[in-house]
Amino acid sequence: MTLVKFNNRTRNTAPYFNNVFDSLFSEAINKNLTINKVPGVNILETETDYKIELAAPGLTKEDFQINLKKDTLSVWAEKKTIETEDKKDYTRREFDYFSFARSFVLPESVNADNITAEYVNGILNITIGKDEAKSQNKEIKVS
Numbered sequence: 001m002t003l004v005k006f007n008n009r010t011r012n013t014a015p016y017f018n019n020v021f022d023s024l025f026s027e028a029i030n031k032n033l034t035i036n037k038v039p040g041v042n043i044l045e046t047e048t049d050y051k052i053e054l055a056a057p058g059l060t061k062e063d064f065q066i067n068l069k070k071d072t073l074s075v076w077a078e079k080k081t082i083e084t085e086d087k088k089d090y091t092r093r094e095f096d097y098f099s100f101a102r103s104f105v106l107p108e109s110v111n112a113d114n115i116t117a118e119y120v121n122g123i124l125n126i127t128i129g130k131d132e133a134k135s136q137n138k139e140i141k142v143s
Helices: 019-032
Strands: 043-045 047-057 063-069 072-077 099-105 108-121 124-131 138-141
Touching: 043 108, 072 124, 108 138
Parallel strands: none
Antiparallel strands: 043 047, 047 124, 063 072, 063 138, 072 099, 108 124
């Protein structure tokens, strides 16, 4: 037998089912709060370069900003929202527009002039060529 907790506000009336629905929705919200909002990353090293694959679906290449300062490669992304005139009266709204930042410390053997980035099918691919570091500061464009 399963016990269900109801909060009866008056005697001899049916239970308030809104309380049951509210508890179900609040449990769903609490479970979503534990989801990690930082995208996962794969790093691969070959003989000629390093490859960073960052899973960031739902974004466009314009949402990313990638910078290199000394030996740190930083990746920022922010999903920009567009306000529309059509305002709807939502009972519940859970669309989540987010931003994140990831930084990677690069080894001394990278060539700062040989860094490229490409965003394809929800994956940001960053390729970093190996060589001696020649430049200390650089902004990388996503193609």
